[in-house]
Amino acid sequence: MDTQHSDKLAKEAVYLAETWQKRANDLLTSEEKTIQKQMKRLLTHPMDKVVMTKMIDQSFRSHNNSRVADQISYVLKKYGVPEFFSMGDKLLLQLFLGLGRHVPQVSVPRVVDKMRDDSSxxxxxxxxxxxxxxxxxxxxxxxxxxxxxxxxxxxxxxxxxxxxxxxxxxxxxxxxxxxxxxxxxxxxxxxxxxxxxxxxxxxxxxxxxxxxxxxxxxxxxxxxxxxxxxxxxxxxxxxxxxxxxxxxxxxxxxxxxxxxxxxxxxxxxxxxxxxxxxxxxxxxxxxxxxxxxxxxxxxxxxxxxxxxxxxxxxxxxxxxxxxxxxxxxxxxxxxxxxxxxxxxxxxxxxxxxxxxxxxxxxxxxxxxxxxxxxxxxxxxxxxxxxxxxxxxxxxxxxxxxxxxxxxxxxxxxxxxxxxxxxxxxxEENFLRYSPKLQVGSEEWDFLREQFLASCKHRDKPGQTPHRIQNRLKESFSEKKGTFYEGEFSNEPDTDWSLGTNRKWAEAIRDKWKKGPEDIPTEIPLIVAGLDVYHGRETQECFDASQKEKVCTARYAMANEEDVIRAVTIAKADPDGWRKKRAEERHRILSRVAAELRRSRGDLLGAAAANTGKVFTESDPEVSEAIDFTEFYPHSVKAYAELNNVECQGKGVGLVISPWNFPIAIPCGGIAASLAAGNTVIFKPASAAVLTAWQLCQCFWKAGISKNVLQFLPCSGSETGVKLTAHPDVNFVILTGGTNTGLRILETRPGIFLAAETGGKNATIVTAMSDRDQAIKNIIHSAFSNCGQKCSATSLVILEKEVYKDERFKKQLVDAAKSCNVGSAWDFHNKMGALIHPPQGDLKKALTELEPGESWALKPENIRNNPCMWTPGIKWGVSPGSYTHMTEFFGPLIGVMSAKNLEHAIELVNQTGYGLTSGLESLDKREQNHWKNQVRAGNLYVNRGTTGAIVLRQPFGGMGKSALGAGIKAGSPSYVAQFMDFKETDFPRVRAIKNDYALLRIAQEWKQKLDWGGLSEFEADLRKTICAVKSYLYHTEQEFSQEHDYFHLRGQDNILRYLPVGRVVVRMHEEDSLFDVLARIAAVKISGCKLIVSIPKGLENEITAFLHGKEGKQFVGKEPVLFQTDEDVVEMIPLIQRIRYAAPERVPNAVFDGAAKTGLYIARTKVMMEGQIELLQYFQQQSICDSYHRYGNLGERAVL
Incomplete structure (x- = not known):
C-alpha cells in the first residue's frame, strides 16, 4: 500500500473512531457511568489494583470462612481499603473489618457473592x-x-x-x-x-x-x-x-x-x-x-x-x-x-x-x-x-x-x-483511557497519535522469531564466558518449542540409541596419563530404556595397584597444575565450558543410553555443568585477589559422583577442585560410567591433562575404600547416601569430606494455597527423573482441610496417573526407567503398605521391563512411620495430614534430613513462619523442590542431608573449602556501621597496647583486634545479609547465612592466644552459642589470660569447661560443630567420635581475614520464592 493511500486510510479510520466514541458516550447507561468513575479512580491509585489482586487471589483459597475472613482482614489492614471503591463499598469493608470478621459464617458468603456479582x-x-x-x-x-x-x-x-x-x-x-x-x-x-x-x-x-x-x-x-x-x-x-x-x-x-x-x-x-x-x-x-x-x-x-x-x-x-x-x-x-x-x-x-x-x-x-x-x-x-x-x-x-x-x-x-x-x-493500553474518554481530550489525542504512528510503522517490525536458539547449527564465541566477560550468567537450557532443536534431539537419538547388534564402547581407566583397559576386570553398561539387554559400553575396573599409581601421580602433579596461577586455571576451565557446550548432544545421548534419563531432565544438567565450569574459577578470584592472603589447593581431591545426576554433579566436583588448584581423581558411579567418560572428554580436550584429571571406575566397597583411605588423598567430594558418607569417615575419620547426602523432602500444602498450582509443582518435584533426585519431594503434608478435600485428592491422583512412562528414546515420556530394578527400601515402598496407609494410586511395573514403574501415592502416612522417616529414591510420595502449619513443620523436621523443602501457600504470614522454622538447606515457596541453578539457588542440605562444612555447591564460597590459606598481612577493614561489645573491648585493648600495656601479648592481641574488626565488617557486609544475585522477574532467590548452632572452641597446648581469642570472637559475632573447652590439666599463659579480667570480659558469660578428649566426644550429640585451630591438633579419639555421627570438625588454620574464617561458623540456606501470580508482580510492578 502506497504512503498516500495509507495516510488516507488512517484519516478515515480516525474519523470513524471519533464517530463511534461520540456515539458510545451517548449510549452510556447510568450503571456504566458509575463503573467508569470507579475505573478512573483506580488508575489514579495504582496500589488499589495490587490490593484487589491480592484479595481476589488469596482470600478465597480456603473453604473455611474464618480463614477467608482472616485473610481479607490481613490484606486490608496491610494495604488499606482501596480508594477507588465507592463510599458504600468502603463502608461495607470497614464494617467487615470491625464486625464481619468476627461472624465469618455470615459475612464471608456475602463478600463472595458481592465479588462474583461485580465480576459478572x-x-x-x-x-x-x-x-x-x-x-x-x-x-x-x-x-x-x-x-x-x-x-x-x-x-x-x-x-x-x-x-x-x-x-x-x-x-x-x-x-x-x-x-x-x-x-x-x-x-x-x-x-x-x-x-x-x-x-x-x-x-x-x-x-x-x-x-x-x-x-x-x-x-x-x-x-x-x-x-x-x-x-x-x-x-x-x-x-x-x-x-x-x-x-x-x-x-x-x-x-x-x-x-x-x-x-x-x-x-x-x-x-x-x-x-x-x-x-x-x-x-x-x-x-x-x-x-x-x-x-x-x-x-x-x-x-x-x-x-x-x-x-x-x-x-x-x-x-x-x-x-x-x-x-x-x-x-x-x-x-x-x-x-x-x-x-x-x-x-x-x-x-x-x-x-x-x-x-x-x-x-x-x-x-x-x-x-x-x-x-x-x-x-x-x-x-x-x-x-x-x-x-x-x-x-x-x-x-x-x-x-x-x-x-x-x-x-x-x-x-x-x-x-x-x-x-x-x-500504561499504553486503550482500555486504560476508555473510562470517560472524550474526543478531543488530551487522552484521545495521545491515543490518536499512537495509532497514526503505528500506521506509519506498519511494515517495520521484525518478522523473525526472537527465540532463535538452534542446537543444530550452534557456534560459540571463543571469548564467551566469565574469563573473558568478567560476569557470570546462567547457561540457557534447550528450548524444545523450536523445531530445529527437536530435529537435533532426533539426531542424538539416531546416534546414541544402540541395538543388540551394535558394538559397545570400550572405556579404559585413565591412570598416570595412560589409557588402561586390557588386563583389567570389565563391567558392562546396559540401556535401561530397552527391555532387551542392550549393552552400550564395557569399562575397565581399577585395582589396588591402579589406585596407588593414580594417587602417586596426583600428588606429584608432574604437569604443574597446582603451580598455575588462578587466572590460567580459569582460562583453561573456560575452554572446558566451551567443550561442554559443543558436547551437549553427546552428553544427553550418553545419559539416556547409560542411565535411562529423558532428554528434558539431562539437558538442564549440561547447562548446570557449564555453569559450574564458568562460575567456580570466577569465584576463586575473590580469594586469589586478597592482598593479605596466599591461597593454594589442598592437594589431591577425590570426586565420588552419583548416577542420578551423571553430568552436572561430577562436573561440579571436578571443576571446583581444579579451580581451587588441586589435582583430581574421579571415581564415577558404576551405573553411569559411559556418561562420566563422555564428560571427562570435555576436560581433556580443553587442555586438562590426564595426569591432572584421572578416571578410576572401581568397586566402591573394595577398591574405592582403598582410595578414600589413602593418606595422600587430601579431600573427598561425595554426592551419595548418608551411610556412604559415614562409612568414608569411619574408614578415615580425619579426611576432609564435603558430602551432599540424602533427603526425605517434604512439600507442605496449606489451606491458603493455590491448590492447582500445588499439584502441578508436586507432580514435577516427585516424579521427574522417576523421583530419583536427592531433592525430589517424597512427602506431601496437607493441612487437614486440604487432606479432606476430595477434589484435591482426585486431581493429584489424576495428574500422577497421567504421567507418560517409558523409554527415554520416546520423547513424549515424562518419566523414563529406574536406574536398577527396585530393591531394598524402594521395593518395599512400591509394593507394601504400612498400618493406616492406603493406595491412592498403586504403582505398577510395566512394559515387561523391571526398571519401568508408574507413579505411586500412599495416603494416610502416620507420623514416625517407615514411609515418613525413610528415603526411598523412587516414583512414590507419601501423603500425611497435619492439624495446621505448625504441626506440618514438626512433621517435616522429625525426619532429621534437611535437603529441600517446599511450601504451597499464598499467605505471606505462613511463608515467613515456615522459612524461620523449617530445617532444610534449600527452601522453595510456591515452586517445585527440584532444579536448583548455580548461584541462583546454591544447593546443599542440613542435618542428615550434609556432611562437612555445609557450604553449598554453586555458592560463591564453595571453592574456598578446597583451598589452603596463608595470611601474609593484616586484612584491610573498612568502616563498621554499628557498635558492638567486642569492638569496644578491642578498642580498649588497642589503646592499652599503644600506651605500653598488655605488652606480653602484643602480637596476638593486635592480630585479635584486627580479626574482630574484620569479622564484624564481613558479618555486616556479607554474613548478616540476604543476597539475591539476579533479581529475576517474578522470582526471588535469596542466599542467607544461619549460625550453625552450638560451637565448641577446643583449646590445644600449641594454640596461641590469637588462635583462641579469634575463634571465640568468631563464634560470638556469628551468633552461635559458645562453649570454650580447655584440656584438663592445661595451665599456661593463655588459660591464665582467659581467667583474668581481660579474658573474662572477652568471653563473657559463656561456659568455659575443663574437659578430657573423652568428655568432648561425649558432648558430640549436643553440639553442632567443634573448632580446632589446626588439623594436626585434633586427637584421633575426637575424629573417631565425630565420624560416628558425621559431626564436622572445623580445623583449618585460624585466620584474621573474616571473609575466610567466618565460613566455619555459618551454614548457608537458599530460598526460592516464586512470588508472581500468572506473571503479575503485585506491588513490585508499582515500584
Whole structure:
C-alpha cells in the first residue's frame, strides 16, 4: 500500500473512531457511568489494583470462612481499603473489618457473592438459567457469543477428557453457537519435545470436537441453520507451533474438508505474521481443492507478563516484541494482509480488540477491499459494552468472547480476572483511557497519535522469531564466558518449542540409541596419563530404556595397584597444575565450558543410553555443568585477589559422583577442585560410567591433562575404600547416601569430606494455597527423573482441610496417573526407567503398605521391563512411620495430614534430613513462619523442590542431608573449602556501621597496647583486634545479609547465612592466644552459642589470660569447661560443630567420635581475614520464592 493511500486510510479510520466514541458516550447507561468513575479512580491509585489482586487471589483459597475472613482482614489492614471503591463499598469493608470478621459464617458468603456479582459483567455466571437468559439476550441484540468455559486446571487426563466432554455437551446445546478451546484443556500432557505424539493426540481430540460442531446446528435470528463453530485459542509461546500443527493437521483430514474452524494468532509475537502467511497459503490451497474456509482471530496478546517471567527464568530471549509500537504495527500488518481479497475469502478474519482506532482501521480496510462479509469484530464480554453497542450500529458482525464459570468454579476465574485487570490498567493500553474518554481530550489525542504512528510503522517490525536458539547449527564465541566477560550468567537450557532443536534431539537419538547388534564402547581407566583397559576386570553398561539387554559400553575396573599409581601421580602433579596461577586455571576451565557446550548432544545421548534419563531432565544438567565450569574459577578470584592472603589447593581431591545426576554433579566436583588448584581423581558411579567418560572428554580436550584429571571406575566397597583411605588423598567430594558418607569417615575419620547426602523432602500444602498450582509443582518435584533426585519431594503434608478435600485428592491422583512412562528414546515420556530394578527400601515402598496407609494410586511395573514403574501415592502416612522417616529414591510420595502449619513443620523436621523443602501457600504470614522454622538447606515457596541453578539457588542440605562444612555447591564460597590459606598481612577493614561489645573491648585493648600495656601479648592481641574488626565488617557486609544475585522477574532467590548452632572452641597446648581469642570472637559475632573447652590439666599463659579480667570480659558469660578428649566426644550429640585451630591438633579419639555421627570438625588454620574464617561458623540456606501470580508482580510492578 502506497504512503498516500495509507495516510488516507488512517484519516478515515480516525474519523470513524471519533464517530463511534461520540456515539458510545451517548449510549452510556447510568450503571456504566458509575463503573467508569470507579475505573478512573483506580488508575489514579495504582496500589488499589495490587490490593484487589491480592484479595481476589488469596482470600478465597480456603473453604473455611474464618480463614477467608482472616485473610481479607490481613490484606486490608496491610494495604488499606482501596480508594477507588465507592463510599458504600468502603463502608461495607470497614464494617467487615470491625464486625464481619468476627461472624465469618455470615459475612464471608456475602463478600463472595458481592465479588462474583461485580465480576459478572466479565465472567458470565454458568448456572443454567442465568447463562441461558444471557445468551438469549445477546442473541436478540444480534451478538454472536463465543463461549469459553473456565474450570479447574487441567493437570491429568481424566480432567482433560472431562473438559472435552463439557465442550461436546456445549456443542449440542441449541443456544450455544460458538466455543473457544485451549489445547491445554483437552490434553494434559503436552510435551514440546514429544511434538509428533502431542499433535497426534490433539488431532484425535479436535476431531471429536469438529465432528460435534459439524453435526450440530445453530439457528440464527433469521432462521438460518449453521454448523457450530470451534475456535482454537492461543496460549503461551511454547504452544504456538503445536497449536497450529494440530489445527491444520486435523482439518487436513478428508472428513473435515468442508468444515470451517478458527484459530487465534497474537500480534505481539513476531512469529505470528509469517505463520499467518503460511496458514493463508494452506487455506487457499484447501479452498482450491474444494474445501471450506477457516477463520483467523487476530489479537494483540494477553500473556505478556507470563512471557516476560518465562524469559527471565529460562534466560531465553523474550518471545514477544518488547514495545507497544511494534505490537500495534504488526497487528495492522496482519490485518492488512488478511484483508486482501484473495486471502480473506480463504481465511475469514475476526478482529479482536477494544482499540477503536484499530477496529475502525480494519473496518475501513474491509470496505475498501469489498470484503466486509468475511470479517467480524470480536470484543470481550463486559468490557466497554457501550462501545460495542455503538459499533454494532454500523458494523456487519459482532462476536463477544465470553468466559463462563459457575459459583463452584469461580476460583478458577481468578487468573482471567487478574489478566483483565492488568489489561485495563496497562500504561499504553486503550482500555486504560476508555473510562470517560472524550474526543478531543488530551487522552484521545495521545491515543490518536499512537495509532497514526503505528500506521506509519506498519511494515517495520521484525518478522523473525526472537527465540532463535538452534542446537543444530550452534557456534560459540571463543571469548564467551566469565574469563573473558568478567560476569557470570546462567547457561540457557534447550528450548524444545523450536523445531530445529527437536530435529537435533532426533539426531542424538539416531546416534546414541544402540541395538543388540551394535558394538559397545570400550572405556579404559585413565591412570598416570595412560589409557588402561586390557588386563583389567570389565563391567558392562546396559540401556535401561530397552527391555532387551542392550549393552552400550564395557569399562575397565581399577585395582589396588591402579589406585596407588593414580594417587602417586596426583600428588606429584608432574604437569604443574597446582603451580598455575588462578587466572590460567580459569582460562583453561573456560575452554572446558566451551567443550561442554559443543558436547551437549553427546552428553544427553550418553545419559539416556547409560542411565535411562529423558532428554528434558539431562539437558538442564549440561547447562548446570557449564555453569559450574564458568562460575567456580570466577569465584576463586575473590580469594586469589586478597592482598593479605596466599591461597593454594589442598592437594589431591577425590570426586565420588552419583548416577542420578551423571553430568552436572561430577562436573561440579571436578571443576571446583581444579579451580581451587588441586589435582583430581574421579571415581564415577558404576551405573553411569559411559556418561562420566563422555564428560571427562570435555576436560581433556580443553587442555586438562590426564595426569591432572584421572578416571578410576572401581568397586566402591573394595577398591574405592582403598582410595578414600589413602593418606595422600587430601579431600573427598561425595554426592551419595548418608551411610556412604559415614562409612568414608569411619574408614578415615580425619579426611576432609564435603558430602551432599540424602533427603526425605517434604512439600507442605496449606489451606491458603493455590491448590492447582500445588499439584502441578508436586507432580514435577516427585516424579521427574522417576523421583530419583536427592531433592525430589517424597512427602506431601496437607493441612487437614486440604487432606479432606476430595477434589484435591482426585486431581493429584489424576495428574500422577497421567504421567507418560517409558523409554527415554520416546520423547513424549515424562518419566523414563529406574536406574536398577527396585530393591531394598524402594521395593518395599512400591509394593507394601504400612498400618493406616492406603493406595491412592498403586504403582505398577510395566512394559515387561523391571526398571519401568508408574507413579505411586500412599495416603494416610502416620507420623514416625517407615514411609515418613525413610528415603526411598523412587516414583512414590507419601501423603500425611497435619492439624495446621505448625504441626506440618514438626512433621517435616522429625525426619532429621534437611535437603529441600517446599511450601504451597499464598499467605505471606505462613511463608515467613515456615522459612524461620523449617530445617532444610534449600527452601522453595510456591515452586517445585527440584532444579536448583548455580548461584541462583546454591544447593546443599542440613542435618542428615550434609556432611562437612555445609557450604553449598554453586555458592560463591564453595571453592574456598578446597583451598589452603596463608595470611601474609593484616586484612584491610573498612568502616563498621554499628557498635558492638567486642569492638569496644578491642578498642580498649588497642589503646592499652599503644600506651605500653598488655605488652606480653602484643602480637596476638593486635592480630585479635584486627580479626574482630574484620569479622564484624564481613558479618555486616556479607554474613548478616540476604543476597539475591539476579533479581529475576517474578522470582526471588535469596542466599542467607544461619549460625550453625552450638560451637565448641577446643583449646590445644600449641594454640596461641590469637588462635583462641579469634575463634571465640568468631563464634560470638556469628551468633552461635559458645562453649570454650580447655584440656584438663592445661595451665599456661593463655588459660591464665582467659581467667583474668581481660579474658573474662572477652568471653563473657559463656561456659568455659575443663574437659578430657573423652568428655568432648561425649558432648558430640549436643553440639553442632567443634573448632580446632589446626588439623594436626585434633586427637584421633575426637575424629573417631565425630565420624560416628558425621559431626564436622572445623580445623583449618585460624585466620584474621573474616571473609575466610567466618565460613566455619555459618551454614548457608537458599530460598526460592516464586512470588508472581500468572506473571503479575503485585506491588513490585508499582515500584
Amino acid at each position: 459483567r466479565s465472567v458470565i455466571p454458568g448456572e443454567k438459567e442465568i447463562f441461558h437468559a444471557h445468551l438469549e439476550k445477546r442473541k436478540s441484540e444480534g451478538v454472536r457469543m463465543n463461549i469459553n468455559h473456565l474450570g479447574e486446571a487441567v493437570l491429568g487426563e481424566e480432567e482433560s477428557l472431562s473438559r472435552l466432554s463439557t465442550y461436546l455437551k456445549d456443542l449440542k446445546r441449541p443456544e450455544i453457537e460458538y466455543i473457544s478451546v485451549k489445547i491445554s484443556t483437552i490434553y494434559s500432557q503436552i510435551q514440546s519435545l514429544g511434538f509428533d505424539h502431542t499433535v497426534g493426540v490433539l488431532k484425535e481430540r479436535l476431531s471429536r470436537l469438529y465432528r460435534a460442531a459439524r453435526d450440530n446446528h445453530f439457528i440464527r435470528n433469521d432462521g438460518t441453520r449453521v454448523p457450530k463453530f470451534v475456535n482454537l485459542d492461543m496460549e503461551e509461546y511454547r504452544d504456538l507451533e503445536i497449536t497450529v500443527a494440530a489445527f491444520t493437521g486435523t482439518l487436513d483430514r478428508e472428513e473435515f474438508k468442508n468444515h470451517s474452524a478458527g484459530i487465534v494468532l497474537q500480534a505481539y509475537l513476531p512469529d505470528s505474521y509469517p505463520i499467518q502467511q503460511e496458514l493463508t497459503a494452506w487455506a487457499r490451497s484447501r479452498m482450491t481443492d474444494g474445501g471450506a474456509p477457516i477463520k483467523l482471530r487476530i489479537v494483540k496478546g494477553a500473556n505478556m507478563e507470563m512471557e516476560q517471567v518465562e524469559s527471565a527464568l529460562n534466560n531465553w530471549p523474550l518471545a514477544t516484541y518488547d514495545n507497544k509500537p511494534d505490537v500495534d504495527a504488526n497487528y495492522k500488518r496482519m490485518v492488512a494482509f488478511g484483508m486482501e481479497s484473495e486471502n480473506i475469502r480463504a481465511v475469514h478474519l475476526g478482529i479482536g480488540s477494544h482499540n477503536l482506532f484499530d477496529l475502525a482501521y480494519a473496518y475501513k480496510l474491509a470496505q475498501q477491499n469489498n470484503v466486509t462479509e468475511y470479517f467480524s469484530f470480536e470484543m470481550l464480554e463486559g468490557m466497554a459494552d457501550h462501545v460495542r453497542r455503538a459499533i454494532q450500529e454500523t458494523s456487519e458482525e459482532m462476536v463477544l468472547y465470553a468466559p463462563v464459570a459457575t459459583k463452584q468454579e469461580f476460583i478458577s476465574a481468578i487468573a482471567y480476572l487478574i489478566r483483565r485487570l492488568d489489561e485495563n490498567t496497562a
